[in-house]
Amino acid sequence: MKKTIITSLFTLLLVACGGGSDSTDNSQSGQQKDQQNQDTEVVFDNLSSLAEFPIGVSVPAGQYANSILNSEARKQIVLQHFSQISAENIMKMDALQPNQGQFSFNHADNLINFANNNGIGVHGHVLLWHSQVPNWMKSFSGDKQQWLTMMKTHITTVATHFAGQVESWDVVNEAFLDNGLYRSIGDSGSVWYQNIGAEFIQEAFVAASQADPNADLYYNDYNLSSSSSKINAVVAMVEDFQTRNIPIDGVGFQMHVTSSYPSDDTIKAHFKKIVDLGLKVKITELDVRMNANSQHQQVSDAILKLQQQRYFDIVSAYLEAVPAAQRGGITIWGISDADSWILNLYDQEDWPLLFDENFNEKPALQGVAQALNND
Numbered sequence: 001m002k003k004t005i006i007t008s009l010f011t012l013l014l015v016a017c018g019g020g021s022d023s024t025d026n027s028q029s030g031q032q033k034d035q036q037n038q039d040t041e042v043v044f045d046n047l048s049s050l051a052e053f054p055i056g057v058s059v060p061a062g063q064y065a066n067s068i069l070n071s072e073a074r075k076q077i078v079l080q081h082f083s084q085i086s087a088e089n090i091m092k093m094d095a096l097q098p099n100q101g102q103f104s105f106n107h108a109d110n111l112i113n114f115a116n117n118n119g120i121g122v123h124g125h126v127l128l129w130h131s132q133v134p135n136w137m138k139s140f141s142g143d144k145q146q147w148l149t150m151m152k153t154h155i156t157t158v159a160t161h162f163a164g165q166v167e168s169w170d171v172v173n174e175a176f177l178d179n180g181l182y183r184s185i186g187d188s189g190s191v192w193y194q195n196i197g198a199e200f201i202q203e204a205f206v207a208a209s210q211a212d213p214n215a216d217l218y219y220n221d222y223n224l225s226s227s228s229s230k231i232n233a234v235v236a237m238v239e240d241f242q243t244r245n246i247p248i249d250g251v252g253f254q255m256h257v258t259s260s261y262p263s264d265d266t267i268k269a270h271f272k273k274i275v276d277l278g279l280k281v282k283i284t285e286l287d288v289r290m291n292a293n294s295q296h297q298q299v300s301d302a303i304l305k306l307q308q309q310r311y312f313d314i315v316s317a318y319l320e321a322v323p324a325a326q327r328g329g330i331t332i333w334g335i336s337d338a339d340s341w342i343l344n345l346y347d348q349e350d351w352p353l354l355f356d357e358n359f360n361e362k363p364a365l366q367g368v369a370q371a372l373n374n375d
């Protein structure tokens with residue numbers, strides 16, 4: 001592990017521009033520690049060399065115009081800094097089984113070959129989700145048993161195909177609402193819940209475990225670091241699985257967060273709830289919105305400095321709350337700001353990631369490095 005530290009006038013200057021902790025609930029000692037680390041720049045060639053656990057990034061591939069396989073700039077960043085990838089879209093249900101019984105693995109195989117050939121691991125995303133479901137599945141007609149068979153066929157075929165090539169899977173994504181109830185009806189309802197009931201979740205985990213006994217199996221969701229109802233629902237689900245020997249190895253916290261919400265203390269407390277169950281905690285989709293209130297027309301040094309502090313605080317919270325043996329890793333949801341899904345989702349300017357639209361390193365990258373180097 002490379003841990004060279006030099007004092008940096010650059011970061012000292014940026015601290016003076018207002019880079020204090022953006023959360024109000026830090027302890028005094030925490031603030032002092034943060035301040036101390038903002039004053040030193042970590043020199044590193046390779047971000048992932050600073051961690052003992054996977055440092056991942058989600059990548060576009062396949063038919064997407066910004067595929068890393070066709071972009072030297074993106075490819076170089078992945079090769080230089082990351083030890084794991086997640087496919088941003090091409091391993092979702094609609095991509096892998098566009099028509100019933102017709103599996104389409106070519107794009108994903110190409111991406112995984114690239115990863116394997118370069119010593120980069122793969123986190124599988126995602127076996128089962130209510131979104132990006134192919135149309136034929138949405139309009140599938142059958143009784144509960146037929147739905148279960150159709151669901152398990154997808155999971156078994158996909159997990160068997162990639163067995164030995166993925167380190168872990170998001171088995172089920174976003175089954176709960178923020179109020180802790182199962183996602184069921186409505187615009188973003190779940191066809192799985194509607195047609196099978198809550199047991200679709202355990203059936204998905206059992207099928208994944210049978211198909212690939214060696215991969216770590218995660219339940220993945222957003223707002224787990226902020227909503228207590230949602231994290232408590234996941235805790236109850238895991239406890240129930242544990243009493244009935246349903247396999248589950250970890251919980252994926254997506255962590256699409258803003259510059260100030262949720263607080264560091266809430267994030268830590270929510271990680272700890274999963275740690276206490278003996279499961280792994282993985283940050284699966286980290287990005288930090290800096291323009292959630294649409295107040296900025298363009299990015300500034302002060303915004304970038306605040307973001308550096310926020311990335312530092314989140315990674316520090318992870319390291320503080322999650323013991324080494326339970327760290328599944330940290331994945332950033334995208335390479336460059338230009339490609340971030342956040343810009344499309346909210347249809348406005350934002351700068352959520354570690355590299356800017358010209359693929360230059362941002363202070364946020366240094367924030368992650370400082371926190372990792374501290375461990």
Ligand code: XIL
Nearest residue numbers: 088089125126173222254285340341
């Ligand atoms: C997003 C992708 O980044 C977008 O390109 C796509 O249009 C929609 O999905 N939670 C997840 C991810 O689990 O799969 C989502 O990815 C972001 C939210």
